[in-house]
Amino acid sequence: MAFRQLTEANCGQANPLHKLTTHLTRDHALAETHGQPFPSSSDQLVEQFLQETRMAPQTFRMDDLMREMHEIESQRASLPPVPASTVKDHLNDDVWALQYIEDGKHFHVNENEDIWSEIAAQEHNTHQSLQQDSIWAEEFRQDTGEAVAVQASANELLDNLDDPQFQYSKFMKFMKQVGDGEATIQDGEVSVNDEAVEWGDEYVNNLRTMNKEETAESMADDYVASNNGEYNSKFWDRLQDEWKKLADTEETADHPWISDFNDYYDTYKEYNFTEENPMFDILDPLSRGKDMLSKGDLPSAVLCFEAAVKKEPENAEAWQLLGTTQAENEQDPNAICALKRCVELQPENLTALMGLAVSYTNESYPRQACQSLVNWMQRNPQYASLVPPDFDLSGAHHKVVQDMFIRAAQLKPQDVDYEIQCGLGVLFNLSGEYDKAADCFRAALSVKSDDAKLWNRLGATLANGSNPEQAVDAYHRALNLEPGFIRARYNVGITCINLSAYKEAAEHFLLALNQQARGKDVKNVGGLSQMSETIWSTLRMCISLMNRSDLRPALDNRDLDALNKALDIHES
């Protein structure tokens, strides 16, 4: 701020700098005490100043700077950090060296438990440093190439280091060997590998006998000494990149470090059987179930299939039918359990795998959904070749799986494979590209227009893509084909909510629940547990949004009759 007066062009006003100079030039008292150190006139001051400034720019001469920097770099490259002279003397002190050797022997003899636990902790660091060192060894191999050059540089390194501390290190021994040509470093040379591994092993053993602090210090020193600065930075750069990648992909949780954590959550282990299954004492529940399915009575079919799997726990077909039917019955958690069991028994069951992908998508488990789709492709004889043999989903985004399926579709451009289109539709739903997904499902429907499930999927895609009117059309097609399609009816209710038509939504939900409650056998006993949790919780929300909290007790008690009456639903 003080300089403003100096820099601003205010002619005529008193310039502080000028004032200062007057002090110097006209201060006779100063002149008397100090002789004549300053020029008497301001002109001479200016002269002096200009002379000085002429010299100043020289410090900004870039080429000089560069030269100096190069010198510094090369110095740093060839020499390790030069220890302070006093320290160096101290190091050269034989007494200390002898003492160190003594200490080393001590540890050899003692070998307490404590030391081993220390070592165990140290092992971790060792592994890391080993990794670093082996990375260095590899890079060293790659980058240097010529054995002669390596030898030369190794010898050079040796010459530059004559500190006794370095002489004690194993690394130096290695470098000596390289210098002597004992260990040749050539690309693909097996002897070097062994040498490096051997050296690595020796290193570890060596560490065990050394003092803990000594280890850290020598490791650090070795590390510093062992590279020209490039390898060091290369490793750290790589580590940094890994972290950056981790930070970037954190949202998708696809990075192996994070996905491992996700893998631990496996809630779909045990299937929840209906408590009192009226179908239990039927002779052939499986075929009866299929019968029910063809009639469109989903809840009864579910009961039959449950009885079937209880009778024959190893029957993969029964499990598969149970799974797919539960999915249509709007019971995804149970569906996933059943389908997983089926795949355990019959890994090549494509229907089960596709069903799993869909259910996982609905339950917001994108990774598992992708995995199921990959498994589907691997097990499919037509497309198995498109999956690379050691394909690992852990690092991949679902875009990779999308590309695989697109390639599969392109294999037969004229002949639409509706399953591939279905898989693609699921994938695009996962990535939020609802328009593309809708196109895929439409393509699938072009070959299989009587599949209610496909119509429902199209509707759901349109609804999630904020296209409720078209969605409703698709749902109606599905329901026309299969009036007992619980899931489609649930979806219609959802669309009503999207359009804020809460009353209509509640009606649809109740209809679905009624249908589920009707799932019975010949004895006409209703299965209460067949009713889907999702439908109940959505209905509850709907009732609240309708501001009919008076129906709360009925909701809590699952009193369908009361609810039917309240909302004017007539049970036919």
Added chain:
Amino acid sequence: MSLQSDAIFEMIAQKIKESPEKAKSVNGIFLYNITKDGKIVKTWTMDLKSCKIHEGTPKSGKPNTTLTISDDDFVGLATGKLNPQTAFMKGKLKLTGNVMLAQKLGPLLKAAEAKL
């Protein structure tokens, strides 16, 4: 005072109780300021680290993200009428704190999602 958003919060609480790993995957503490006619009338805390949803401010720990939204708009978000990004752009949803975490919250909030 009973707001429409109460029903939504209950539904989300139910969802989390059934599948806690969905909450754990987001793993944050969110504070919701629900407004009506421009004034904050209720606050809700979604503690996904301990899988609890309750009224008021967080019982333990500080919220990672604070969201301010009106009752109607919140219902719109949950029922799928209002897109979270659109809400944010239009200023209907105000965010402070960790925005990334709030994005993860999206799928959890969607109470009404069509099933494939």
